[in-house]
Amino acid sequence: MIELAQQTRGGWCVVTIRGRADAEAADEMERALRAAVNQNHRVAADFANVDYISSAGLRAVLQAGRAAQERKTEFTVCQLRGPVKKVFEISGMQHVLRIEEELPC
């Protein structure tokens, strides 16, 4: 189960993600992140309430990151917690995505 919400604050579009970013939820998460990237200049994905992620979820974030690069949208992944943070790190996501401890706004 995944829940997605979007709001604009301080010039940033913040996509809040809650729940499990598994293979069943990945497409929905990718659609939400890509839509935000296509419609905004600055997008922050808030992972504070994501308690699980697999490679399918990481791929969704990578695809959104690629779309952002092509459109020259600023894209940042924020507030990774616990084992979710570990999965990002062991997958080398810090080499290809901007990852921040806190939200930019």
Added chain:
Amino acid sequence: MAQSAVLSDVEFTLDGDLHELARLAEEITWFCEENALSSEIEFDLNLAMEELFTNAVRHGGCEGMKDAVRIRLERRDDAVNVEFADSGREFDPASSPPLDLTVSLAERQAGGLGLHLVRRTMSDLQYRRSGEWNHITMRRPL
């Protein structure tokens, strides 16, 4: 190496359908609660099994098959031992090349990430083909 005794175990099957991921997570939660295992171990077991299950469904030809995957979890003194069997095409996860983590975002390949995560979270990954089944054994040290 002598194996420590099995303290508790569980076996279950999954159909070849990604909707089964919710049940997989429930089975692992139940097993970890029964055995007083930490949420970090639960996370790693869930991750490794989701990756193998999703590969079998998406790439191994298990999609739509009843009881396509059999999983056995054993709680031992020093580890959780996992047996994962799927009735998909022959596939040795050890044959997948290591992931290059240094390439740029544009060049990052989609494939290989799942097995990379399995190798990073689990130990002693072994594979054998037996009849129509792929058998993968691995352990998560405690």
